[in-house]
Amino acid sequence: MYNVFIRGEIAMIKKLVQLRKSIYVLLTIEVLIMFFVALLMKDFVSIILAIYILIKNIICAVVLFYIIKIIADNNYSVKEALNADSENALIFGGIGLIKYDENRNIVWISDLLYEQGLRIVGKKLLEWRPLLAVLFEDEDIKTIDINSRKYQVYNSRDSRLLLLKDVTDLDTISKEYEDQQLCIAYITIDNYNDTIEYAEEQKAAYIQTTARQILFDWAKENGIILKKYKEDGYLAVFNERIYRKQVEDKFKILDTFKKKIEDIGEVMALSIGIGRGSKLFRELDEMAFNAISLSYSRGGDQVAVKTLDESIRYFGGNSQGNEKSNKVRARVISQTLISLIKQSSHVLVMGHKQSDFDSFGASIAISALAKAYEKKVNVVLDFNSLEEKTANVANQLRNEEKYKSLFVSPVRALEIAEENALLVVVDNHKPSLAISDMLLDVVDKKVVIDHHRRGEEFVDLPILTYLEPAASSTVELIVELFEYSKIDVEISAQEATIMYAGMLIDTNNFRTRVGARTFQAAARLREMNANVCEAYEFLQNDYKTTQEILSVSASAYPFGKDILIAYGKDDEIYDRTLLAKVGNELLDVSDIKAVFVVGKTAKEKVAISARSKTDVNVQLIMEELGGGGHFSMAATQINETDIKVVLNRLEEAIDHYLDGRNGE
Numbered sequence: 323m324y325n326v327f328i329r330g331e332i333a334m335i336k337k338l339v340q341l342r343k344s345i346y347v348l349l350t351i352e353v354l355i356m357f358f359v360a361l362l363m364k365d366f367v368s369i370i371l372a373i374y375i376l377i378k379n380i381i382c383a384v385v386l387f388y389i390i391k392i393i394a395d396n397n398y399s400v401k402e403a404l405n406a407d408s409e410n411a412l413i414f415g416g417i418g419l420i421k422y423d424e425n426r427n428i429v430w431i432s433d434l435l436y437e438q439g440l441r442i443v444g445k446k447l448l449e450w451r452p453l454l455a456v457l458f459e460d461e462d463i464k465t466i467d468i469n470s471r472k473y474q475v476y477n478s479r480d481s482r483l484l485l486l487k488d489v490t491d492l493d494t495i496s497k498e499y500e501d502q503q504l505c506i507a508y509i510t511i512d513n514y515n516d517t518i519e520y521a522e523e524q525k526a527a528y529i530q531t532t533a534r535q536i537l538f539d540w541a542k543e544n545g546i547i548l549k550k551y552k553e554d555g556y557l558a559v560f561n562e563r564i565y566r567k568q569v570e571d572k573f574k575i576l577d578t579f580k581k582k583i584e585d586i587g588e589v590m591a592l593s594i595g596i597g598r599g600s601k602l603f604r605e606l607d608e609m610a611f612n613a614i615s616l617s618y619s620r621g622g623d624q625v626a627v628k629t630l631d632e633s634i635r636y637f638g639g640n641s642q643g644n645e646k647s648n649k650v651r652a653r654v655i656s657q658t659l660i661s662l663i664k665q666s667s668h669v670l671v672m673g674h675k676q677s678d679f680d681s682f683g684a685s686i687a688i689s690a691l692a693k694a695y696e697k698k699v700n701v702v703l704d705f706n707s708l709e710e711k712t713a714n715v716a717n718q719l720r721n722e723e724k725y726k727s728l729f730v731s732p733v734r735a736l737e738i739a740e741e742n743a744l745l746v747v748v749d750n751h752k753p754s755l756a757i758s759d760m761l762l763d764v765v766d767k768k769v770v771i772d773h774h775r776r777g778e779e780f781v782d783l784p785i786l787t788y789l790e791p792a793a794s795s796t797v798e799l800i801v802e803l804f805e806y807s808k809i810d811v812e813i814s815a816q817e818a819t820i821m822y823a824g825m826l827i828d829t830n831n832f833r834t835r836v837g838a839r840t841f842q843a844a845a846r847l848r849e850m851n852a853n854v855c856e857a858y859e860f861l862q863n864d865y866k867t868t869q870e871i872l873s874v875s876a877s878a879y880p881f882g883k884d885i886l887i888a889y890g891k892d893d894e895i896y897d898r899t900l901l902a903k904v905g906n907e908l909l910d911v912s913d914i915k916a917v918f919v920v921g922k923t924a925k926e927k928v929a930i931s932a933r934s935k936t937d938v939n940v941q942l943i944m945e946e947l948g949g950g951g952h953f954s955m956a957a958t959q960i961n962e963t964d965i966k967v968v969l970n971r972l973e974e975a976i977d978h979y980l981d982g983r984n985g986e
């Protein structure tokens with residue numbers, strides 16, 4: 323009954339509107355004729371008559387316009403169309419109705435919408451709300467705003483009727499609910515214990531109160547619950563709304579903290595790990611805890627956020643990790659590693675693809691440690707995947723009796739890996755970079771020793787992880803571990819020289835990322851008769867390489883005031899280490915803080931090697947381009963044939979990083 327009624331009504335309105343048009347025409351013609359007659363007759367009576375007819379017809383037209391408008395606007399209500407109960411039910415349920423014709427013109431709206439002040443009858447539906455177009459394509463329901471209230475709109479296409487449900491309250495409640503979700507954060511103060519340890523009593527107390535005060539002020543200002551749970555550790559509880567504010571602020575607390583501590587002449591920074599997006603408190607706690615380990619192992623002074631089912635997000639990281647002179651940790655790691663070696667029947671050591679001196683030297687160092695404990699040991703080496711100069715040295719060793727049985731190919735390693743084998747992964751922690759990722763699957767017990775900042779990809783379930791991004795090289799870490807061995811580790815002069823070369827390459831000849839412990843390790847290697855001159859010779863460039871370095875360096879152009887970008891030729895393939903060398907050379911230019919070197923490493927692959935001194939976190943910039951690395955040393959590879967395209971993307975990424983850093 324309802325549909326029939328509406329259809330009849332629409333036809334009627336249409337007829338009325340047409341009729342109105344015809345009447346307008348007639349009225350206009352009448353006026354025109356009257357004035358024409360008056361113009362011909364030029365007598366007083368016909369002029370008066372013409373004016374009279376003009377006024378009368380205008381009044382008629384206006385009255386007619388309003389009558390039909392009123393009829394068309396609200397020709398009848400739901401009550402008339404249905405019955406009083408239905409109308410009440412619809413209003414109570416917050417449901418409005420909009421009727422449209424085959425041309426999608428609105429022909430009728432229900433009382434609820436009319437009372438909301440909606441005057442849309444006669445308009446085209448999609449001109450009124452273009453967003454509703456999707457309701458005629460694939461979607462069933464669309465939410466729109468009408469007079470600052472939210473409506474869910476359902477389109478009943480068969481009866482050309484839109485049903486609108488007022489969901490304003492629901493929407494407000496669900497937003498509020500989301501805002502109130504709990505987040506948990508662990509906060510630690512990096513370098514705290516060392517700072518306190520070496521400060522005199524009074525100063526130590528002052529540092530303690532200052533650090534605590536900064537954190538509690540921040541917590542109070544932001545409505546965060548903060549509890550100290552250990553000397554340098556805090557637990558924070560807050561909600562999503564507060565979290566969002568911190569994200570908007572780009573976690574300003576990191577810089578505030580660092581700056582205020584600097585003002586009192588100390589160096590400390592915060593590491594923050596946040597867990598969010600779960601309703602299980604235990605899960606939140608776990609996520610926050612994992613996040614803080616990540617933040618810490620990436621060098622601290624940053625926030626890692628773990629959201630359920632999402633990848634980790636990082637904020638901050640604008641300072642280079644301070645060396646953590648935590649010798650206690652080194653001792654514990656050393657003892658654990660040695661007991662793991664003792665428990666195993668077979669030790670395998672594996673570095674990364676394109677092994678360099680650090681990877682190779684670290685592998686040899688671990689094999690020496692295993693030998694000291696009389697364990698069967700093998701170093702996994704892929705002679706097809708060695709950095710050029712490391713290959714020169716490795717090929718010499720290969721023929722010596724001592725190493726013939728020590729080095730094994732990845733394939734051989736899979737065959738000989740015993741059930742109770744221990745696999746020590748050195749100088750990398752990503753399966754995709756390991757010489758043999760298959761070996762990682764085959765061996766159960768794995769140890770990771772590395773100095774690279776932790777990325778998301780990681781060796782699956784290692785039983786021991788020693789990740790120390792503050793260390794210059796993996797060799798440095800392992801030489802330090804030797805000190806805590808009860809049995810002397812025998813290292814030949816040749817081996818010590820290779821390890822020394824590893825430190826040279828990773829520190830750019832003791833220029834970057836060197837701490838006191840780097841020199842201590844270097845001194846230990848010298849005591850083991852490392853030949854320093856020979857180590858430098860290992861790394862010398864031949865004529866061709868020197869030429870290439872000079873040609874790429876010559877392309878360098880400044881970007882901003884303290885960044886240099888250099889790039890290779892479009893038709894030349896470069897070795898990745900060559901790009902790194904160019905970077906190291908250019909970093910010596912005065913006032914330059916960061917260097918990016920772009921060059922093709924394959925026909926359809928362009929690599930970027932990035933280096934920095936201070937202030938610029940090249941890791942973040944390379945991560946944006948799909949790569950990774952350290953604060954001061956990072957790289958990426960992009961599938962692309964055109965160097966210019968990569969240069970543009972690089973410049974964008976640098977701008978983005980600089981904007982992000984300055985945009986507070």
Ligand SMILES: [Mn+2]
Pocket residue numbers: 680681749773795796828
């Ligand atoms: Mn290394």
